[in-house]
Amino acid sequence: MxxxxxxxxxxxxxxxxxxxxxxxxxxxxxxxxxxxxxxxxxxxxxLDLAADPAAALAEGPDLVTAAALFDLASESWIATVAGAVARAGAVFYTALTYDGQERWTPPHPADAAIHAAFLVHQAGDKGFGPASGPGATEALAEAFREHGYAVETAASPWHLGPDEAALLHRLAEGTAQAARETGRVAASDAASWSALRQRTGTGAVIGHRDLLAMPAAAMRAST
Structure with missing residues (x-):
């Protein structure tokens, strides 16, 4: 589903x-x-999962999975999701949760300022309360452990190069726009930074972490 x-x-x-x-x-x-x-x-x-994440679990799924979501959600909403999944007794897996690590090439003088402003922007409310941003994976891990789940995480960074030029360009545009919206970066610096990222030869490593949470019953069955 x-x-x-x-x-x-x-x-x-x-x-x-x-x-x-x-x-x-x-x-x-x-x-x-x-x-x-x-x-x-x-x-x-x-469904409106912001209002009621349990609405998607009414039929008792075996596995709940999502991608590129939880860094946009608040810690309280994450805890609500973990509780709903635990009551369903489901396995939980999420991929591509942003961890705050970025490395762009070639370097630009505004790299640090753009990144700091982007993190400020990401902490805003995206519809699920004040976003947890790079702290999302730890918030998920803590929430599921409180329900007796065994939790494992692993790095899953994006390595983007010439073959992903379209994605790189969109990502750079979005990052620069987010940084501008905070008022912490001059518009000229954001424009210069974004323009450099549109050129041939740009690359980026964008850090993410994946998380697997297994309920005790599933752990016993797998062993």
Whole structure:
């Protein structure tokens, strides 16, 4: 079951999945996909997880997974999610949680100022309360451990180079815009920094961490 607050993104996911599969058939408002001998039934639900994260767990999932989400959420919302997942007894896995580490090449005199301002911007409310930013992985780990989960984390940085030029350019534009919005970086410095990142030869390493949380029952079953 795929969940998002934006029906347009769910519609885009449906198109992408149908293209990915060797065969795709409509099944109500979902899809039945076949690929590599596997049959996968997919449903799509538009829900406001900011208001009620437990709404997506009503059917007792075995696994809850998300990507590039929790650094935008508050510690209190993270704790609410962990509690809801624990009550469902599900395994939890999340990928691409930003850890605050960035290294751009070539260097620019405004690198440190841009990064500091970006971190300030990221701590703002993105719809889930004051964002936890680079502290999200630790907040997740602590929240799940309080429910008796075993937790493991590992680094999963993006290594972006010439083959990811479009993503690099969008990322640089967004970073510079966020830095400008804080008022902590001069508009000219942000523009100069962003312009350099649009040139051939730009690269970046953007730090993320993945997290796996296993309930005691799942740990016993796996051993």
């Amino acid at each position: 795929l969940v998002d607050h934006d029906p347009a993104l769910l519609a885009a996911a449906k198109v992408r999945l149908a293209a990915w599969a060797e065969r795709a058939e409509a099944a109500g408002d979902g899809l039945v996909l076949q690929r590599g001998g596997a049959r996968i039934a997919v449903r799509f639900r538009a």
